[in-house]
Amino acid sequence: MRGPVRLEKRLDQRASLTWLVPLLSIVSALAFGALLLIVTGRNPFSVYQRIFERGFLSRSAMRGTLIAATPLAFTGLCAAAAFRLGVINVGGEGQLYVGAVGASWAALRFGEGQPLALTFAAMIIVGGLAGAIWSGIAGVLRARLSTNEIITTLMLNYLAGIFLEYLIFNSRSYWRDPRSFGFPSGRQIPARSFWPSFTVGGFEIPLGFSLAAVVAAVVWFLYRRTTFGYEVDVMADSPSAARYAGIKTRTKIVVVMAISGALAGIGGASDVGDFRHVLDAKGIQLAGYGYTGIVVAALARRHPVAVLFVAVLIGGLTNAGYALQGPDFPAGLVGTLQGLILFTAVAGEILTRYRVRRRVVRPVPAATA
Amino acid sequence: MNTNLFVVILASAIFYGTPLYFAALGELLTERSGVLNLGVEGMMLIGAVGAAWGAQHVEGSAWFGVLGAVVIGAMAAAALGAVHAVLAITFRVNQTVAGLALTIFAGGVGLSSYLANTWKVAVRPTPRPIRKLDVFGLGDAPVIGPLLFHHTVLTYLSWILCALMSWYLFRSRVGLNLRAVGESPQTADAMGINVVAYRYVHTIVGGALAGIGGSFYALAIVPTWVDGMTKGAGWIAIALVIFGFWRPDLTLLGAYLFGALSSLGLTLKARNVHINGSLLDALPFAMTIVVLVVVSSGWARRRLGAPAALGIPYEREER
Numbered sequence: 001m002r003g004p005v006r007l008e009k010r011l012d013q014r015a016s017l018t019w020l021v022p023l024l025s026i027v028s029a030l031a032f033g034a035l036l037l038i039v040t041g042r043n044p045f046s047v048y049q050r051i052f053e054r055g056f057l058s059r060s061a062m063r064g065t066l067i068a069a070t071p072l073a074f075t076g077l078c079a080a081a082a083f084r085l086g087v088i089n090v091g092g093e094g095q096l097y098v099g100a101v102g103a104s105w106a107a108l109r110f111g112e113g114q115p116l117a118l119t120f121a122a123m124i125i126v127g128g129l130a131g132a133i134w135s136g137i138a139g140v141l142r143a144r145l146s147t148n149e150i151i152t153t154l155m156l157n158y159l160a161g162i163f164l165e166y167l168i169f170n171s172r173s174y175w176r177d178p179r180s181f182g183f184p185s186g187r188q189i190p191a192r193s194f195w196p197s198f199t200v201g202g203f204e205i206p207l208g209f210s211l212a213a214v215v216a217a218v219v220w221f222l223y224r225r226t227t228f229g230y231e232v233d234v235m236a237d238s239p240s241a242a243r244y245a246g247i248k249t250r251t252k253i254v255v256v257m258a259i260s261g262a263l264a265g266i267g268g269a270s271d272v273g274d275f276r277h278v279l280d281a282k283g284i285q286l287a288g289y290g291y292t293g294i295v296v297a298a299l300a301r302r303h304p305v306a307v308l309f310v311a312v313l314i315g316g317l318t319n320a321g322y323a324l325q326g327p328d329f330p331a332g333l334v335g336t337l338q339g340l341i342l343f344t345a346v347a348g349e350i351l352t353r354y355r356v357r358r359r360v361v362r363p364v365p366a367a368t369a
Numbered sequence: 370m371n372t373n374l375f376v377v378i379l380a381s382a383i384f385y386g387t388p389l390y391f392a393a394l395g396e397l398l399t400e401r402s403g404v405l406n407l408g409v410e411g412m413m414l415i416g417a418v419g420a421a422w423g424a425q426h427v428e429g430s431a432w433f434g435v436l437g438a439v440v441i442g443a444m445a446a447a448a449l450g451a452v453h454a455v456l457a458i459t460f461r462v463n464q465t466v467a468g469l470a471l472t473i474f475a476g477g478v479g480l481s482s483y484l485a486n487t488w489k490v491a492v493r494p495t496p497r498p499i500r501k502l503d504v505f506g507l508g509d510a511p512v513i514g515p516l517l518f519h520h521t522v523l524t525y526l527s528w529i530l531c532a533l534m535s536w537y538l539f540r541s542r543v544g545l546n547l548r549a550v551g552e553s554p555q556t557a558d559a560m561g562i563n564v565v566a567y568r569y570v571h572t573i574v575g576g577a578l579a580g581i582g583g584s585f586y587a588l589a590i591v592p593t594w595v596d597g598m599t600k601g602a603g604w605i606a607i608a609l610v611i612f613g614f615w616r617p618d619l620t621l622l623g624a625y626l627f628g629a630l631s632s633l634g635l636t637l638k639a640r641n642v643h644i645n646g647s648l649l650d651a652l653p654f655a656m657t658i659v660v661l662v663v664v665s666s667g668w669a670r671r672r673l674g675a676p677a678a679l680g681i682p683y684e685r686e687e688r
Contacts, residue, residue: 007461036480040487088465141658145666148611150407150465152661154604158654166647288478294469331596332482339474343456346470350460 007354014352021348022299022310029340036336047329054323055316063197063204064323067275069315070208071096074267075293076300076307077212077219078131082260083302084223086236087253091138091153092264093290094160095131099268101167102130104175104189104279107272111190119193123269124211131265132258134160139257143250149257157290164281175279186279195273208270212308215263219304232256264290288335292318295342314338373512378629378636380515386621386628387524388413388585388599392606393613393620394530395578399450400610401538402571403551405464405680406453408471409579410603412446414481416580417587419445421490421594424497424587434497435588439523442584443577449475450576451569458568461682477597491594499523499589523585527621530578534617547571551676554683564683579603601654602631608657612664615675623660627653 034044054061075092082089106122114122134156141147167173169184177187195207223229235242235249242249271284296314300306321334392409399406406412420442427437449471456467475481485491499521501508508519538544549557550567558564583599591598605627613620634649 036483040484090469141662145662147658147662147665150469151604151608151611152658154601155608155654155657158601158604159651162647162651162654165650166645170645170647286478291473291476291478295473298466298470330483330486332479332484332486335476335478336474336480336483339470339476339479342470342473343452343467346462346466347456347460349462 007350008357010353010355017352018301021351022301022345024351025299025344025348026313026341029337029344032340032344033337042328047333050324050329051317051320051334053320055320059202059204061316061319061323064319065312065316066204066209067206067315068319068322069311070206070212070270070274071267071287071289072292072296072315072318073209073212073216073308073311074270075264075290076296076311077216077293077304078260078264078267078290079294079297080300080302080304080307081219081223081263082256083297084236085232085253085256087139087142087256087260088150089135089138089153089257089260090150090294091135091156091261091290092267092293093288094153094157095134095261095264096268096271096290097157097160097164097284098134099127099131099265100272100276100279100284101164101175101268102265103127103269103272104186107189107193108174108187111193116192120195120207120273123193123273124266127269127272128262128265131268132262135261135264136254136258139254139261142257143253161285164279164285168279168281186281188278189272193273194277195270197274206270206274208274211266211270212311215266216304216308219263223304264293267293287318292338295338295345298342298345314341374636374640376512376515378633379625380519381632381636382625382629383516383520383524384628385590385632386625387521387527388582388590389602389606389609389627389631390527390531390621390624391523391582391585392579392603393609393624394527394534394617395575395582396607397575397610397613397615397617397620398534398547398571398578399575400679401547401551401615401676402568403554403676403678403681403683404454404457404568404572405468406450406457406471406572406575407465407468407607408449408453408475408603409606410599410601411472411475411479411481412449412576412579413583413586413599413603413606414477414597415449415475415484416442416446416583417598418481418485418488418490418583418594419443419580420584421485421495421587422488424495425490425493431497435499435522438497438588439581439584442587443580446580446583447573447577450573450579453576454569454572457682458565458572461684464680464682472603482596485594485596494593495588497588498592499585521585521589523581523589531617531621538617548676551678554678558683558685568683579606582606605653605657608661611675612660614664627656630656 037044037047055065056062075096078092079089103123103126106126110119110122138149138152138156141152142149167175168186175186177185197204197206223232231247235247235252239249267289276283292314296307296310300310317334317337325331392413396406396409420438423438423441424434427434453467453471456462457464473479501519501521504518508514546562547567550562550564554564586598609620609623612623630653633652634646637644
């Protein structure tokens with residue numbers, strides 16, 4: 001190939017790049033975003049300043065940010081957990097929906113007259129199970145019939161969205177509020193089953209977010225410190241080597257997919273418990289946590305603990321987007337910025353694998369008179 | 370008017386299958402060159418917003434307005450195709466992730482929504498929708514009228530493209546080269562075929578076709594702009610390529626099958642048949658999974674597979 005630059009394979013992995021690349025990704029995404037804002041007649045500095053203020057700079061902003069970050073942390077873990085095996089689960093969105101369905105059922109069913117700990121545990125477990133079953137469908141199809149999991153998980157997202165609308169708008173289900181006639185809505189879960197938040201050092205930390213921190217640590221341990229995680233790594237590197245070594249590769253695909261879906265499902269539970277307190281068919285779809293989770297996982301370079309921090313960052317962006325939306329802050333701006341971050345994170349991967357070398361062009365000697 | 374239910378379903382299958390076919394044909398060309406682009410949904414939406422803007426701003430006769438709108442939609446989506454080409458071909462990043470990034474960036478809550486809200490295309494309905502033609506005055510003829518002679522100009526264009534692309538892929542020299550690039554870029558390179566150029570061109574043209582599919586949504590199916598108006602059609606189009614074994618003719622059949630499934634709800638509702646709306650909404654998505662399972666397992670997989678180098682970046686060995 002001819003061109004001014006050329007890519008040369010790196011033989012070593014530079015440690016500094018693991019944090020430098022994500023940082024550069026964000027900076028360049030903001031630069032591209034600024035370009036778009038200027039072209040469409042807006043002042044990028046004032047837009048970014050407002051996002052920063054409404055996302056991070058006050059106590060109430062931080063509270064909203066952490067609440068938005070919680071489902072993102074779970075869907076980010078969901079995407080990361082599958083991707084470590086080389087399986088691509090883009091179904092975090094749908095798995096989160098069914099998790100919310102499961103968790104709100106558990107809260108409606110066990111919300112009154114049971115110990116609180118049991119109610120919370122039921123919400124988390126039922127939500128996680130629902131997510132695991134939903135992703136398990138794609139996992140079994142991939143493992144048994146080698147069906148492309150990207151398309152099946154995506155189709156399952158749309159199906160889960162339709163399922164939500166069925167439960168709230170098109171049927172007289174257990175989740176629907178029987179008193180809502182004009183505009184159907186979900187039944188609110190009992191007030192005592194709302195998830196509490198803890199105040200640590202002046203910050204209000206929602207229960208869901210602390211749960212995400214614990215789960216991130218568990219995922220890290222599972223992938224880095226157990227035989228299971230080791231086998232996943234072997235499989236990701238070479239499925240045939242894994243089979244020779246006696247690793248049950250098909251089972252592993254199903255298990256990893258189920259774990260991944262369970263994580264997104266718990267994210268759905270946290271959204272019901274921390275924030276919505278109701279199965280909100282429209283709102284949860286508009287939030288798009290599952291797709292944003294892919295951005296989170298990519299920027300965190302699939303590291304479970306890094307996912308947590310990136311989720312707060314992207315959560316701040318999301319939260320500011322909600323707060324600011326209006327005529328001078330159009331819908332889609334935050335989504336565009338998130339997409340740009342994903343783009344630059346993906347392109348940034350190239351820097352970790354290749355060295356960019358400038359092609360040396362020898363100057364043409366000037367003609368002598 | 371012909372009221373035979375079967376004919377009505379077939380006619381609307383062709384109408385709703387048309388945008389699916391454009392997008393699927395574009396993806397087919399891209400994949401034949403060995404590049405996987407999962408950004409179809411995003412490219413369709415950008416095509417739709419481009420066409421919606423064009424319909425409100427291109428001056429001139431009605432014909433020129435429609436043409437201008439479709440061209441703007443196609444060019445906007447082609448630009449996104451070019452972005453994917455740079456990432457996938459030049460930077461050799463993971464094509465799956467790059468394509469997903471494209472859809473998230475441009476999709477229903479991303480750039481397409483931002484541009485639609487900035488340009489305020491949702492404020493009024495599309496002033497110049499694409500109308501169905503009455504070819505040779507046969508539009509009202511029984512059975513063949515609605516099936517063959519009463520469609521939009523884009524539907525007729527898609528039929529021409531289907532024939533043209535079948536010839537191009539399997540009968541022309543350039544098409545043979547293209548298939549070589551998709552099957553074995555090393556061999557193609559050794560034969561003196563410019564692998565990078567082939568891949569760039571087909572990825573960009575694939576984007577343009579997805580954009581035409583998207584403009585069909587904005588100009589013919591939905592009269593006003595709605596964020597995310599293609600509702601997953603881009604993903605179904607990707608599945609259609611697999612379903613059609615990477616062949617333009619079989620993919621056309623698949624597109625009409627899914628066109629029928631997508632429009633079944635509307636058709637039955639007009640006939641006062643009561644089936645739960647959610648069930649009908651779910652049909653195309655559930656069927657996509659079923660079809661994929663059938664196609665990707667067993668005999669079908671062995672007979673006519675994907676281009677061998679699909680999704681694998683080409684790196685010429687240096688020194």
